[in-house]
Each structure stands twice: as structure tokens, then as C-alpha cells.
Amino acid sequence: MENQVKVSRVGVHLTQQQLAERVGVTRQTISLIEKGKYNPTLKLCLEICYAVNKTLDEVFWIEKESGSNGKN
Template identity: 65%
Template sequence: MVNKKMKIARVECDLSQQQLAEKVGVTRQTIGMIEAGKYNPSLKLCIGICKVLNKTLNDLFWGN
């Protein structure tokens, strides 16, 4: 499932995939795969992404 909510939140924070990746300690490819729905991130990575994007897990990963 494509994660449009994460991409929208990233763009709203004016971050590239590369910038977000560096902030959470993964590769740009990992962020791209999460946004494309081709990679299931660990809970730890989800929390890290949420902190950087100032969102909750529900906002980005668990909500409708």
C-alpha cells in the first residue's frame, strides 16, 4: 500500500527523501520504498520518521 500520508508530511516539512533518510539513519532508497509501499519499516523506524515529521504513528502509518 502506497504511503501517501508520509510523502505529504515529508513535503510539508520541505524535506527531500535524502534529507529525511539522513535524519532517521537509513538510505534514500529505504524512504522511497516505504512511500511506494514496497517496504515495511520497523516500529523503531516508524517512530523516528514520526518524530522528524512531527506526526503520530496514527497520522502516518495506522490511520485510514
């Protein structure tokens, strides 16, 4: 799923490794989240937001695609 983790992370001058250590996961997980290949839990999303000083809205919100049926 698309997100703004990379932009937010670079904004606060953190490397993937540093962010990973702050939120308590591995660097690979951060990398996969940035690429949109892993859906983090809400808890991890919040941890990431705290680490980059942004809200969930700013980092993870995406507009609903037109024509989608609301399921995922």
C-alpha cells in the first residue's frame, strides 16, 4: 500500500536502520513498508508516526480509489 514513510523519514533525517531501531523492527520491514509490499499493523503505523513527528493522516492516508467497492 502506498504511503509517505520514506518522505517523512528523510524529512527528519533518519536512515532506515535508525527508524527501524526506534520503532523496534528490522530494517527490512521498514524497507518493505516504504515499497508498499508490507501492510503494517496500526500499532506499528503509530510508532512510525511518533518517530517521524507526523500524524497517521499525513503518513498513511490515501484517497479512496474511484470505483473500488470499499473492501481493502
